[in-house]
Amino acid sequence: MSVETQRAAHLVADSETMRWKYLDQIRRNPGPLTDPMAVEEEFLAQFEKFKIFGAGGLGCEILKNLAMSKFKDIHVIDMDTIDISNLNRQFLFRKSDVGKFKAEVAARFVEQRVKGVKITAHNNRIQDFDDEFYKQFQLVICGLDSIEARRWINAMLVSIAEEAEDPDGIKPLIDGGTEGFKGQARVILPSITSCIECQLDMHAPRAAVPLCTIASIPRQPEHCVEWAHVIAWEEEKPFPKLDKDDPEHVTWIYQKALKRAEEFNIPGITYSLTQGTIKNIIPAIASTNAIIAAACCNEAFKIATNSAPCLGFENNYMMYSGNDSIYTYTFKHEKKEDCPVCGREARPLEADPNMTLQDLLDSLALRPEAQLKKPSIRAEGKTLYMQVPQSLEEQTRPNLSKSLKDLGLENGQEVVVTDPAFPLEFNFYFRFKAAESS
Amino acid sequence: MLNIWSMKKKQKEAENAEGQAAGGKRKKVTAAQLRVQKDLSELSLGATMRTDFPDPDNILNFILSIEPDEGMYRGARFTFDFAINQNFPHEPPKVRCMEKIYHPNIDLEGKVCLNILREDWKPVLNLNAVIVGLQFLFLEPNASDPLNKEAADDLRSNREGFKRNVRTAMSGGTIKGTTYDRVLK
Numbered sequence: 001m002s003v004e005t006q007r008a009a010h011l012v013a014d015s016e017t018m019r020w021k022y023l024d025q026i027r028r029n030p031g032p033l034t035d036p037m038a039v040e041e042e043f044l045a046q047f048e049k050f051k052i053f054g055a056g057g058l059g060c061e062i063l064k065n066l067a068m069s070k071f072k073d074i075h076v077i078d079m080d081t082i083d084i085s086n087l088n089r090q091f092l093f094r095k096s097d098v099g100k101f102k103a104e105v106a107a108r109f110v111e112q113r114v115k116g117v118k119i120t121a122h123n124n125r126i127q128d129f130d131d132e133f134y135k136q137f138q139l140v141i142c143g144l145d146s147i148e149a150r151r152w153i154n155a156m157l158v159s160i161a162e163e164a165e166d167p168d169g170i171k172p173l174i175d176g177g178t179e180g181f182k183g184q185a186r187v188i189l190p191s192i193t194s195c196i197e198c199q200l201d202m203h204a205p206r207a208a209v210p211l212c213t214i215a216s217i218p219r220q221p222e223h224c225v226e227w228a229h230v231i232a233w234e235e236e237k238p239f240p241k242l243d244k245d246d247p248e249h250v251t252w253i254y255q256k257a258l259k260r261a262e263e264f265n266i267p268g269i270t271y272s273l274t275q276g277t278i279k280n281i282i283p284a285i286a287s288t289n290a291i292i293a294a295a296c297c298n299e300a301f302k303i304a305t306n307s308a309p310c311l312g313f314e315n316n317y318m319m320y321s322g323n324d325s326i327y328t329y330t331f332k333h334e335k336k337e338d339c340p341v342c343g344r345e346a347r348p349l350e351a352d353p354n355m356t357l358q359d360l361l362d363s364l365a366l367r368p369e370a371q372l373k374k375p376s377i378r379a380e381g382k383t384l385y386m387q388v389p390q391s392l393e394e395q396t397r398p399n400l401s402k403s404l405k406d407l408g409l410e411n412g413q414e415v416v417v418t419d420p421a422f423p424l425e426f427n428f429y430f431r432f433k434a435a436e437s438s
Numbered sequence: 439m440l441n442i443w444s445m446k447k448k449q450k451e452a453e454n455a456e457g458q459a460a461g462g463k464r465k466k467v468t469a470a471q472l473r474v475q476k477d478l479s480e481l482s483l484g485a486t487m488r489t490d491f492p493d494p495d496n497i498l499n500f501i502l503s504i505e506p507d508e509g510m511y512r513g514a515r516f517t518f519d520f521a522i523n524q525n526f527p528h529e530p531p532k533v534r535c536m537e538k539i540y541h542p543n544i545d546l547e548g549k550v551c552l553n554i555l556r557e558d559w560k561p562v563l564n565l566n567a568v569i570v571g572l573q574f575l576f577l578e579p580n581a582s583d584p585l586n587k588e589a590a591d592d593l594r595s596n597r598e599g600f601k602r603n604v605r606t607a608m609s610g611g612t613i614k615g616t617t618y619d620r621v622l623k
Contacts, residue, residue, distance in 0.1 A: 341469055386478060
């Protein structure tokens with residue numbers, strides 16, 4: 001190696017050291033609460049391989065923060081394309097990017113700006129992937145905009161954690177969300193601490209207006225938009241299916257709403273109000289997003305490096321309110337005993353695949369842990385036997401004489417048993433006895 | 439990740455000591471399905487109602503029939519289509535009357551004005567509450583929350599006339615130019 005190239009190599013190494021100087025200081029110098037193992041070389045080196053998955057509307061902020069915190073292997077997912085209205089706060093996008101996939105554009109931008117980071121973009125819905133896909137990550141961080149998506153990823157991670165043979169199956173889930181000046185950041189350790197399903201009541205249901213108000217006497221411009229959206233559209237069906245992203249469709253609703261508003265003398269109908277109302281757009285404020293995304297990414301960094309205590313075992317929920325001055329409160333949201341996702345992990349149910357469903361149900365009455373007199377039983381997407389309602393009982397009665405095997409039930413498959421005598425349901429998974437040769 | 443790992447390790451060791459080993463791949467029942475199963479097994483329908491499941495494996499979609507045995511709507515059968523999505527019980531079920539009927543709180547498209555199906559829905563409410571609410575609409579049609587404005591005006595101004603219109607509509611007749619579906623048994 002020539003002296004020149006040697007010097008150049010040194011310079012590169014030096015600049016790399018300089019670049020992460022402060023970050024490394026935090027990682028290498030243990031504080032009073034740092035796990036001693038966290039500063040061992042082996043652990044420090046692991047950080048570079050940490051694989052993280054990010055999703056949702058806080059994407060720009062989160063992606064920027066993670067890349068600048070030395071996370072090197074990041075996957076991002078977003079099914080949306082860039083709309084002109086995103087440009088005011090989603091700073092990785094430019095006017096020329098309008099119409100392109102958000103995940104793709106954001107990934108390329110940050111990769112170019114922060115050297116050494118690998119970002120894999122998925123222009124998909126989170127639901128497009130299965131457990132095998134999610135198992136490759138060590139941590140999931142999301143700022144999803146819907147409760148449905150949150151519940152889905154939560155159920156996925158809890159199920160991975162419950163099935164896991166080793167601690168790698170625990171993928172901490174960091175969830176951030178904002179609404180105007182308010183927001184929250186929380187950390188979920190799937191199957192260990194309170195999950196999103198346990199915390200479902202923390203989400204206020206969306207304020208709905210009575211249908212009759214919309215149909216008879218509107219008072220606000222939003223009522224007129226809802227009328228055009230729910231009632232006029234159904235009556236006239238100007239297009240076969242409403243696409244809320246199609247300007248032609250939105251314009252149709254806008255004009256209908258405008259006419260109705262004139263009739264009732266209500267001012268204030270605009271195209272963007274129409275769009276906002278039908279898409280249920282929650283006002284996003286750039287700085288609230290930044291605060292929440294930063295809190296989430298700090299937790300991700302602390303979890304990955306163990307450099308300081310993080311939200312998790314004890315306090316796990318930080319609420320932020322900027323509505324009235326600034327207020328934050330961090331607390332422990334308790335795990336719900338009867339949570340349908342993480343409560344009462346499924347218990348094994350010993351069974352012979354050749355036994356009939358009737359035999360299995362009879363045995364449930366005898367099993368000391370169940371003692372169910374009127375059990376109804378279902379598997380995912382499969383109704384095995386329901387005692388009520390009557391029609392369902394009649395439809396599923398023939399299943400009683402079939403064997404578990406003939407019903408398509410497999411070893412390990414989960415079933416849920418309900419009984420009117422118990423307020424809770426019972427989760428089991430089959431553990432089939434090896435077929436005995438007769 | 440150290441703390442989390444060591445914590446879970448302990449938990450797993452305890453489980454293994456109990457002899458618990460995972461079987462094959464577990465397919466979880468979704469939270470919405472689980473809740474609907476629970477709601478269905480607590481359903482008490484009585485003689486005037488029944489549910490029908492076009493696909494018994496899909497309990498999120500079913501049809502409810504109501505045959506009121508008292509009130510102005512006595513002697514007819516009304517069917518409602520229930521569509522429950524994966525966000526249940528965070529979101530209410532979507533309910534639609536399948537016939538074109540003359541009722542102040544149900545419009546000609548079948549949309550229903552019932553507070554607990556919209557603004558007053560809470561996840562603690564169950565399918566039984568919705569079904570009882572629907573039944574109540576036939577016993578006590580309500581003129582103050584109209585969805586079918588003409589029917590509501592009739593009910594308010596001329597109760598006897600409204601009753602006659604209900605009978606006419608239920609037998610497939612025409613009122614003020616609108617022809618209704620025959621729903622009498």
